[in-house]
Amino acid sequence: MADFWTKVTVGLLKGVAFVYDIITFLPYYLIDKPSEKLKISRRIKARPVEPTNPGSSWRALESFDKLTETVVPGCTTLDELFLYVTNKYQDQPCLGTRELLEEQDEVQPNGKVFKKSIYGRYQWLTYQDVDKQASRFGAGLLSLGQKPKQNICLFAETRAEWMVAAVGCFKYNLPVVTLYSTLGDEAIIHGVNESEVTIIITSNLLLDKFKRILTRIPGVKHLVYMNHGKKPDTSNFPHDVQVHSMLYVQQLGSKSENAPTTVSKPTKDDIAVIMYTSGSTGIPKGVMISNVNLLSGMSGQANRVPKMDQNDIYIGYLPLAHVLELSAELTCLTHGVRVGYSSPLTLTDQSGKIKKGSKGDATELRPTLMATVPVIMDRLYKNVWEKVNDGSTFQKALFIFAYSYKKKQMLNGFQTRMLDKIIFKRICRLLGGRIRMLLSGGAPLSADTQQFMNICFCCPIGQGYGLTETCGAGSIHDVTDMSTGRVGAPLTCCQIKLVNWEEGGYNVDDTPNPRGEIIIGGNNVAMGYYKNPEKTKEDFFESDGYRWFSTGDIGEFQKDGCLKIIDRKKDLVKLQTGEYVSLGKVETVLKMSALVDNCCAYADSTRMFTVCLIVPNVKKIKSVAETFGINTHDMETICENKQIQQYVMDCLKTQANTGAGKLERFEIPVKITLCAEPWTPDTGLVTDAFKLKRKNIQLHYQADIDKMYS
Known part of the structure; x- marks a missing residue:
C-alpha cells in the first residue's frame, strides 16, 4: 500500500511540475536566459595554433597571442607578490585557525578509544600579522646560520604556521623543500639527504619522528617546531641537533642585532620550492619550481575562478606539500580571500575527530571556495545516496524525482530555485552551505560524480588537470560549461599539444578527434628534477622558445578545444x-x-x-x-x-x-x-x-x- 501511495504522490508531483513549468516558462526564460547559457557553454574555448596541423599546440582563446606569466602585473617573485597583497589588504583577515576547546576520549563498540574534539570559533591573522611574523621568522632562520639559496625543509601538516614559514622563506630567498607529512622514514631520509638541508621546520606532533632517524640525516643541525597544542618533549635528541620553537626563532628575528645587513632578494628564475612528489611510482622525486613557474601557474588558475575577492572564504585541508593546495591558497591570498584551515578529520560534522553534536570546520567557516580530490567527492556521492537509500520509500522516490528534474532543467539552461531551497539545501550544509565553486584535481573525476556534485551541492565543479611538474596548471573545466567528464581548455599560462603513442594506438590524426600523449608547454613548466639530470632529460625539453613536459597521460581534444583524459601510459597493460x-x-x-x-x-x-x-x-x-x-x-x-x-x-x-x-x-x-x-x-x-x-x-x-x- 505504501508503494501505491508513493507512486501516486510522485505522479502528482510530476503533474504539478509540468503545470509549474508551463506557468513559469516565460518569466524564467527571461530571467535565466537559457539559450544564452547554452551558447556560452558550447562556445569554442581553445583552438590549435596551426589549424591544418593535427599535432599543433592548442591555446585558450583569451591567451592565444600571449601566454600569461604572473598573477599580478609587475610581480615576478613570491616576495614581491606578498608585499603587494600586504599593502593592498593590510588589516583584512588572512589566515584562520580554529580554537581547540576540549578533547574527550570516546570508547567505540569494539573497545577502541578515539579522541574526539570540540572546537570554537576561527581566530584570524591579518595580512599585516602574517607579513610581520614571516619577516621575523625568515630573519630568525638567517641568525641560525641559514644562507640565501640554501635549501630548507618544511615537513608539517597543513596549517597557518606552514604558510607563515613558507612566506618567511620566500622573503629571504630560501628554497623550500616540501615533504608530505605522511611519508615513511625512507622517503623522508632520501628527501632530506638529497636536498642537503640543515634546518627542518616541522610540527610538534611530528617532532618525535626525527628521534629515530636523525642518525641517518647527519646534515641536520636544527629542528624548528610549530607552536600549537601541547609543548612537545624535546629531550633525548642528539646533543649536536638544536630544537627550537617557531616562536623562539621569530623572537630571534625580531632582535635588532639579528636584522640582516643585506637581503638577498629572489629573482624570477631562482628556485622557490623543491616539491617532492608523493612517490606513487617509487622514490619521491624533487621537482624544482622557480618563482616564475609558480606565478605563471597561478595566473592560469586564477582566470578560471571568476570574481575572487575579499568576500570569499577558502577552506584549506589538503596537504600544502601538494602543488594543488599550495597554488590554490597562494592564488586565493593574492585576491584578498581569507584562508581558514581544516583537516580531513575535522572537515564536516561527521568527520572522525569531531565530537558528535558539535560543529565541523566547514559548518563553522562556511567557505565559498574549496579544492578537493576525487576520492573525497566519491565518498560524498556514496554517503548521500546511502542516506537516500536508507530512507523511506517515499523519501527515496522524492529525491530521485528532484534529482532527475533538476538534471533535466540544468541541461536546458534553467535554474531550480525552489527545489534547491527545499531539497538540496540540506546537502549543501555538509560543506557549510555557501560553496560557489569546487576545484577538483589530483586524479580523474568520474562524469557521474561530477554531475551529482553539480546538482546536489548547487555549484559548478571545476575539474582540473595538472601535475607537480607544471605547477598544478594545465587545464580547468570552465564554470559555464555544462558538460561533464572533461578537464576543460588549456589555461592562459600554457599550451597543450598531443603526440602520437603508437604502442597504445593513439594518434593525432585519429577521427573524429585527435588523440595522443599530453605535452604541456609554458612558463609554468618546472625547471626539472633535483639532482636527477637523466630523468629531467627524459621528461622535459625545450622547443619553440618554451619549456615542455611530457605527462605520460593520454588525452583527446574535442571540437570546442576542451581536453578529455582517456588513458595513462603507465596504467596500460597488454x-x-x-x-x-x-x-x-x-x-x-x-x-x-x-x-x-x-x-x-x-x-x-x-x-x-x-x-x-x-x-x-x-x-x-x-x-x-x-x-x-x-x-x-x-x-x-x-x-x-x-x-x-x-x-x-x-x-x-x-x-x-x-x-x-x-x-x-x-x-x-x-x-x-x-x-x-x-x-x-x-x-x-x-x-x-x-x-x-x-x-x-x-x-x-x-x-x-x-x-x-x-
Missing part, C-alpha cells in the same frame, strides 16, 4: 591475448559501486585476465554479511568469506556492464580479493592526495595476487 587494459579506467568504473571504498586493478602481461584488490565499504559489507547470517563485526572474517566474495564479484560485474563507463569483457576482473585493511596515507598504500601507490600495494598484497592467478 594482456597475453594482445588486448590493452587501462587499470585506471577499470578502477574508476568499479569505484562507482556502493560496496567499494577503494580498489586497485592488476594485470600481469603474461596472463590472460585482470584481477582486482577491493577495499569494501565497511557499513555496506557488514550489512551484506548479516543477510548471509554472518553475525560478526570482524572485517577479516567477513572479507575471507566465500559467499560474500562471490556476492561482491557479481555486483561488480553488474556495475562493469552498466552505464556510460561500461567495461569490455577482457577489462572486467575475473577474480577479486577483499581487503580488510583501509588504505590511508599512513599505511603507505596511497599518497596524501589518495592516489594509489601501485608498487607498494602490489608488494603488500603479492601473496593475494599470486593466489588469484594460481
Whole structure:
C-alpha cells in the first residue's frame, strides 16, 4: 500500500511540475536566459595554433597571442607578490585557525578509544600579522646560520604556521623543500639527504619522528617546531641537533642585532620550492619550481575562478606539500580571500575527530571556495545516496524525482530555485552551505560524480588537470560549461599539444578527434628534477622558445578545444591475448559501486585476465554479511568469506556492464580479493592526495595476487 501511495504522490508531483513549468516558462526564460547559457557553454574555448596541423599546440582563446606569466602585473617573485597583497589588504583577515576547546576520549563498540574534539570559533591573522611574523621568522632562520639559496625543509601538516614559514622563506630567498607529512622514514631520509638541508621546520606532533632517524640525516643541525597544542618533549635528541620553537626563532628575528645587513632578494628564475612528489611510482622525486613557474601557474588558475575577492572564504585541508593546495591558497591570498584551515578529520560534522553534536570546520567557516580530490567527492556521492537509500520509500522516490528534474532543467539552461531551497539545501550544509565553486584535481573525476556534485551541492565543479611538474596548471573545466567528464581548455599560462603513442594506438590524426600523449608547454613548466639530470632529460625539453613536459597521460581534444583524459601510459597493460587494459579506467568504473571504498586493478602481461584488490565499504559489507547470517563485526572474517566474495564479484560485474563507463569483457576482473585493511596515507598504500601507490600495494598484497592467478 505504501508503494501505491508513493507512486501516486510522485505522479502528482510530476503533474504539478509540468503545470509549474508551463506557468513559469516565460518569466524564467527571461530571467535565466537559457539559450544564452547554452551558447556560452558550447562556445569554442581553445583552438590549435596551426589549424591544418593535427599535432599543433592548442591555446585558450583569451591567451592565444600571449601566454600569461604572473598573477599580478609587475610581480615576478613570491616576495614581491606578498608585499603587494600586504599593502593592498593590510588589516583584512588572512589566515584562520580554529580554537581547540576540549578533547574527550570516546570508547567505540569494539573497545577502541578515539579522541574526539570540540572546537570554537576561527581566530584570524591579518595580512599585516602574517607579513610581520614571516619577516621575523625568515630573519630568525638567517641568525641560525641559514644562507640565501640554501635549501630548507618544511615537513608539517597543513596549517597557518606552514604558510607563515613558507612566506618567511620566500622573503629571504630560501628554497623550500616540501615533504608530505605522511611519508615513511625512507622517503623522508632520501628527501632530506638529497636536498642537503640543515634546518627542518616541522610540527610538534611530528617532532618525535626525527628521534629515530636523525642518525641517518647527519646534515641536520636544527629542528624548528610549530607552536600549537601541547609543548612537545624535546629531550633525548642528539646533543649536536638544536630544537627550537617557531616562536623562539621569530623572537630571534625580531632582535635588532639579528636584522640582516643585506637581503638577498629572489629573482624570477631562482628556485622557490623543491616539491617532492608523493612517490606513487617509487622514490619521491624533487621537482624544482622557480618563482616564475609558480606565478605563471597561478595566473592560469586564477582566470578560471571568476570574481575572487575579499568576500570569499577558502577552506584549506589538503596537504600544502601538494602543488594543488599550495597554488590554490597562494592564488586565493593574492585576491584578498581569507584562508581558514581544516583537516580531513575535522572537515564536516561527521568527520572522525569531531565530537558528535558539535560543529565541523566547514559548518563553522562556511567557505565559498574549496579544492578537493576525487576520492573525497566519491565518498560524498556514496554517503548521500546511502542516506537516500536508507530512507523511506517515499523519501527515496522524492529525491530521485528532484534529482532527475533538476538534471533535466540544468541541461536546458534553467535554474531550480525552489527545489534547491527545499531539497538540496540540506546537502549543501555538509560543506557549510555557501560553496560557489569546487576545484577538483589530483586524479580523474568520474562524469557521474561530477554531475551529482553539480546538482546536489548547487555549484559548478571545476575539474582540473595538472601535475607537480607544471605547477598544478594545465587545464580547468570552465564554470559555464555544462558538460561533464572533461578537464576543460588549456589555461592562459600554457599550451597543450598531443603526440602520437603508437604502442597504445593513439594518434593525432585519429577521427573524429585527435588523440595522443599530453605535452604541456609554458612558463609554468618546472625547471626539472633535483639532482636527477637523466630523468629531467627524459621528461622535459625545450622547443619553440618554451619549456615542455611530457605527462605520460593520454588525452583527446574535442571540437570546442576542451581536453578529455582517456588513458595513462603507465596504467596500460597488454594482456597475453594482445588486448590493452587501462587499470585506471577499470578502477574508476568499479569505484562507482556502493560496496567499494577503494580498489586497485592488476594485470600481469603474461596472463590472460585482470584481477582486482577491493577495499569494501565497511557499513555496506557488514550489512551484506548479516543477510548471509554472518553475525560478526570482524572485517577479516567477513572479507575471507566465500559467499560474500562471490556476492561482491557479481555486483561488480553488474556495475562493469552498466552505464556510460561500461567495461569490455577482457577489462572486467575475473577474480577479486577483499581487503580488510583501509588504505590511508599512513599505511603507505596511497599518497596524501589518495592516489594509489601501485608498487607498494602490489608488494603488500603479492601473496593475494599470486593466489588469484594460481
